[in-house]
Amino acid sequence: MRDLLKNKFAVTGAxxxxxxxxxxxxxxxxxxxxxLAVNLPEALLPPSSAxxxxxxxxxxxxLSRLIYGARISLTIGFIAVGIAVLVGxxxxxxxxxxxxxxxxxxxxxxDTLLSIPxxxxxxxxxxxxxxxxxxxxxxxxxxxxxxxxxxVRAEVLSLKEREFVLAARVLGxxxxxLLRRHLLPNAMxxxxxxxxxxxxxxxxxxxxxxxxxxGVQPPTPSWGNVLNEGRVALGVAxxxxxxxxxxxxITVLAFNLLxxxxxERFLRR
Amino acid sequence: MxxxxxxxxxxxxxxxxxxxxxxxxxxxxxxxxxTDATAAFNPKVSLEARQRMEKLYGLDQPVxxxxxxWLTRIVRMDFGRSFLDDRPVLEKITERLxxxxxxxxxxxxxxxxxxxxxxxxxxxxxxxLFDRFTTVFVFIGYSAPSxxxxxxxxxxFGVRLRWLPVSGLHxxxxxxxxxxxxxxxxxxxxxxxxxxxxxxxxxxxxxxxxSSMVDILQQDYIRTxxxxxxxxxxxxxxxxxxxALLPIITILGLSLPDLIGGSVIAETxxxxxxxxxxxxxxxxxxxxxxVMALVTVGAFLTMLGNLLADVAYASADPRIRVGRSA
Numbered sequence: 292m293r294d295l296l297k298n299k300f301a302v303t304g305a306x307x308x309x310x311x312x313x314x315x316x317x318x319x320x321x322x323x324x325x326x327l328a329v330n331l332p333e334a335l336l337p338p339s340s341a342x343x344x345x346x347x348x349x350x351x352x353x354l355s356r357l358i359y360g361a362r363i364s365l366t367i368g369f370i371a372v373g374i375a376v377l378v379g380x381x382x383x384x385x386x387x388x389x390x391x392x393x394x395x396x397x398x399x400x401x402d403t404l405l406s407i408p409x410x411x412x413x414x415x416x417x418x419x420x421x422x423x424x425x426x427x428x429x430x431x432x433x434x435x436x437x438x439x440x441x442x443v444r445a446e447v448l449s450l451k452e453r454e455f456v457l458a459a460r461v462l463g464x465x466x467x468x469l470l471r472r473h474l475l476p477n478a479m480x481x482x483x484x485x486x487x488x489x490x491x492x493x494x495x496x497x498x499x500x501x502x503x504x505x506g507v508q509p510p511t512p513s514w515g516n517v518l519n520e521g522r523v524a525l526g527v528a529x530x531x532x533x534x535x536x537x538x539x540x541i542t543v544l545a546f547n548l549l550x551x552x553x554x555e556r557f558l559r560r
Numbered sequence: 561m562x563x564x565x566x567x568x569x570x571x572x573x574x575x576x577x578x579x580x581x582x583x584x585x586x587x588x589x590x591x592x593x594x595t596d597a598t599a600a601f602n603p604k605v606s607l608e609a610r611q612r613m614e615k616l617y618g619l620d621q622p623v624x625x626x627x628x629x630w631l632t633r634i635v636r637m638d639f640g641r642s643f644l645d646d647r648p649v650l651e652k653i654t655e656r657l658x659x660x661x662x663x664x665x666x667x668x669x670x671x672x673x674x675x676x677x678x679x680x681x682x683x684x685x686x687x688x689l690f691d692r693f694t695t696v697f698v699f700i701g702y703s704a705p706s707x708x709x710x711x712x713x714x715x716x717f718g719v720r721l722r723w724l725p726v727s728g729l730h731x732x733x734x735x736x737x738x739x740x741x742x743x744x745x746x747x748x749x750x751x752x753x754x755x756x757x758x759x760x761x762x763x764x765x766x767x768x769x770x771s772s773m774v775d776i777l778q779q780d781y782i783r784t785x786x787x788x789x790x791x792x793x794x795x796x797x798x799x800x801x802x803x804a805l806l807p808i809i810t811i812l813g814l815s816l817p818d819l820i821g822g823s824v825i826a827e828t829x830x831x832x833x834x835x836x837x838x839x840x841x842x843x844x845x846x847x848x849x850x851v852m853a854l855v856t857v858g859a860f861l862t863m864l865g866n867l868l869a870d871v872a873y874a875s876a877d878p879r880i881r882v883g884r885s886a
Contacts, residue, residue, distance in 0.1 A: 395574075396574075399571075399574040399575055399578060400578055402575045402578075403575045403578035403579050403582065403859070404582075405814075405817070406575065406579070406817065406859050406862040406863045406866065407579065407582065407817065407855060407858065407859040407862070408817040408818070408820045408821035408824075408858050408859070408862065409817065409821060410820075410821030410822075410824050410825065411820075411821065411824070411839065411854065411855050411858050411859075412582075412855070414824070414839070414840065414843045415586050415843055415851050415855060416586065416589060418843040418844060418846065419586065419589045419590045419843075419846065420589055420590065491703065495703075495705055498705050498707075498708075499705065499707060499825060502707055503825070503828060503840070518708065518711075522711070525711060525714065525715050525719065526715065526719040529712075529715045529716075532708070532711050532712060532715060533712065535708075536704075536705055536708035536709075536711075536712070539704075539705050539708065540700070540703050540704045540705070540708075541703075543702075543703035543704075543705075544699060544700060544703035547699060547702060547703050548699065551699075
């Protein structure tokens with residue numbers, strides 16, 4: 292932990308994320324306006340002292356929408372990655388632990404999912420079932436677990452023949468206990484790195500989906516659909532496009548810095 | 561080499577099967593019959609077309625029979641007909657493919673032209689000023705939503721400065737142009753989309769180039785070359801870069817899905833009639849035969865790209881084909 296605090300990348304990322312978490316949790320108290328309040332006479336105002344980041348085509352306050360959007364975007368990022376880590380860990384440990392044809396079949400599935408462009412799967416599944424926040428989180432998670440599965444499998448494979456694992460096995464530990472107590476804890480470092488980077492990736496994906504109209508549905512604000520709503524006014528009100536993109540950029544950057552910081556910490560161990 | 565190639569190709573067969581299972585499964589995600597949804601969302605589908613669809617897909621049959629039938633048809637490159645305009649799906653895809661390929665080939669060229677020099681220069685003095693500068697650039701580039709940058713580019717270069725066209729592939733009076741002007745016009749329209757798709761992989765690629773080059777420059781044979789008094793430029797480019805480029809071949813293969821996926825976004829933003837936009841339109845209209853065919857074809861192209869990358873790597877580096885089995 293102390294090493295991590297010395298790492299400039301990790302500290303910068305963590306501070307930005309802490310600030311974001313405060314903003315997201317405190318949205319009702321921080322946001323100057325109701326993010327859903329439509330006010331047509333004040334549509335498309337440029338940034339001013341009343342509306343720091345201007346207003347959108349329906350006259351809603353952009354700053355308030357971005358503050359509430361932080362909640363949605365961060366929630367989607369964390370839950371999607373949670374699903375990916377869960378599925379990846381289960382698949383990776385089953386494949387690594389049991390080996391044989393189970394391993395082969397599962398790893399071919401991983402290869403397959405890696406070779407289908409994930410945008411294709413995301414768009415197709417969401418368009419066919421119909422967009423909702425739950426589905427978006429599930430689909431981003433279910434198209435993003437392959438990296439974790441490979442990491443966990445590699446770690447389990449390299450450890451399962453070691454003496455301490457054999458010893459535990461001789462003592463009668465069940466497969467589940469072996470995995471939980473002896474194999475998985477060792478894989479958690481790389482998985483943590485990939486999860487941290489993954490949250491940034493999931494937030495990026497959500498923004499693309501929302502921009503294409505298949506993400507979070509209006510009027511609920513997410514950074515992606517605030518961007519989408521600004522699209523119609525791209526020529527006259529560029530700030531509607533600039534600010535949500537900056538929010539995404541800063542957040543994803545923070546996760547990448549933190550992830551990279553943790554990675555360095557583990558590599559230099 | 562032939563043994564390696566055979567093993568590598570054989571290992572693709574299960575992957576191919578999984579791909580078809582997933583593509584086929586997509587159609588069955590929607591509640592009810594796939595043709596119901598199409599008819600509900602698109603009144604243009606006639607009753608006759610619908611009955612033909614149902615018969616064609618054997619929707620009265622159990623799922624595994626339907627899958628087997630579909631599989632035997634796509635093996636013969638028969639992807640059926642579009643729900644929207646009743647044209648053969650394959651024809652719709654092949655007429656849209658060249659634009660997408662052009663965008664991807666050009667953006668790949670752009671990625672190489674920028675990422676390789678950037679990576680090499682950063683690797684010459686790791687931790688130096690240039691290295692730290694590019695690290696910051698790469699981090700920011702890696703985190704920026706590329707479609708957002710494309711929109712800003714559109715607003716600035718297209719709408720404000722009027723330097724670049726913001727949508728489509730051709731000017732309105734394209735047909736009246738001489739051949740060279742048609743080419744110039746198309747190139748003109750492709751600048752922003754190519755820049756956007758290239759940007760997606762640029763940061764990552766220059767990072768890989770840097771770390772690969774740093775690894776190589778620490779090898780004993782580089783020290784030997786320097787000790788022999790080989791001049792530094794030759795050490796870098798002849799001894800260093802040639803070897804450092806090898807792993808990049810694989811990375812390029814792995815970034816193919818992102819390139820293909822990126823063209824969906826770029827072509828949608830810039831209204832370019834390519835494969836990516838075809839996919840977006842098909843998905844929005846629930847044109848299942850087109851969606852299924854594009855998922856299959858997209859995955860197949862990626863796999864082919866990976867195979868080519870691996871074969872290229874193996875032919876350049878004997879350790880691969882002798883050492884580990886595929």
